[in-house]
């Protein structure tokens with residue numbers, strides 16, 4: 001851990017239970033901004049993210065990222081003693097994040113009512129597939145299903161292919177992001193009311209929140225959004241265009257002002273006339289023709305030359321990046337978009353930096369995901385007053 005100035009959430013203590021991504025991504029964001037995030041894990045197994053994903057030298061590369069900046073304690077919440085430990089932690093926390101199957105906390109005697117009795121100011125963030133009520137509330141949920149039922153899958157992919165997923169666990173991360181926002185709002189409200197509350201994040205609703213005008217389009221215009229590959233129908237030009245060296249460049253000129261500048265860069269200023277393609281509606285109607293025109297132009301140039309021309313003209317454009325492109329990019333370097341930490345076994349460990357940047361109290365990645373139970377002695381000693389004997393007894397009984 002580094003010794004930089006504290007982040008904006010440095011006075012907050014967050015206890016994180018649950019696993020995988022949807023809940024833990026909320027904890028990741030709060031830790032990025034300085035909250036003390038205490039991750040409570042099953043002593044027998046720990047969070048499955050410790051094992052998932054691509055490995056290097058036998059070490060998961062997922063865990064150091066999702067658990068960055070967090071502390072790890074072990075505590076068997078199935079046991080009465082483990083439940084007592086969690087109650088004691090929660091009594092001294094501002095936020096509890098959980099993403100168990102609905103009803104799990106209640107089964108363990110840790111219902112919102114019980115927890116608010118211990119700590120009326122507690123903000124309880126609950127992430128589930130479907131929310132805490134409604135006919136599906138009891139169902140187990142994954143981000144993939146939330147993406148499907150929230151509407152994202154139906155519109156993702158090529159029109160003649162089955163729905164595709166994005167290459168990341170987007171539904172989970174969206175749920176985690178809304179959960180962090182919900183925690184902040186509930187803490188803000190607590191300043192007025194003095195009370196905490198429950199933040200109920202359903203993964204399918206977190207996805208639905210991003211679906212723009214999908215529902216009114218269907219009800220009021222009889223329009224069902226479909227998969228449309230790299231384009232959005234009627235929004236033009238915005239697509240991937242081929243270059244002379246076999247790459248593809250994304251160009252977005254779907255606004256009158258920007259389109260005029262693209263036409264100038266193409267030496268075709270006449271195309272931007274009102275009675276040609278100068279209006280949003282005309283470009284939408286002649287989208288395919290316009291894309292062909294632009295492709296014919298982009299194909300004549302190598303990628304770098306094309307991008308130089310477009311940037312100079314003030315037209316948003318960029319290559320489709322892989323990790324290698326990011327690592328080599330001077331802008332990423334100048335803004336420290338990639339932060340590098342020292343992994344005890346793997347050495348130099350790169351990952352995405354915190355977003356957004358705060359001018360006075362910036363966030364910071366303060367450490368890689370901890371070892372299982374690495375902070376048992378520290379946390380249980382400082383917060384619960386546990387001495388060496390107590391810790392040994394808990395270990396012996398497999399409570400921690």
Ligand SMILES: CC(C)(COP(=O)(O)OP(=O)(O)OC[C@H]1O[C@@H](n2cnc3c(N)ncnc32)[C@H](O)[C@@H]1OP(=O)(O)O)[C@@H](O)C(=O)NCCC(=O)NCCSC(=O)C(=O)O
Nearest residue numbers: 020021022041042076077099100101128129140141142143
């Ligand atoms: C993902 C799930 C379907 C997994 O279901 P289950 O494994 O059956 O149940 P639970 O989550 O309730 O509990 C997980 C198990 O871990 C145990 N567990 C976990 N932590 C502890 C601690 N600290 N102590 C004791 N036991 C623990 C728990 O008792 C269960 O084991 P047993 O006691 O043996 O039963 C569910 O958690 C769920 O619906 N969560 C809400 C939605 C969500 O967050 N989905 C995952 C998003 S991430 C994702 O989609 C993705 O990464 O991909």
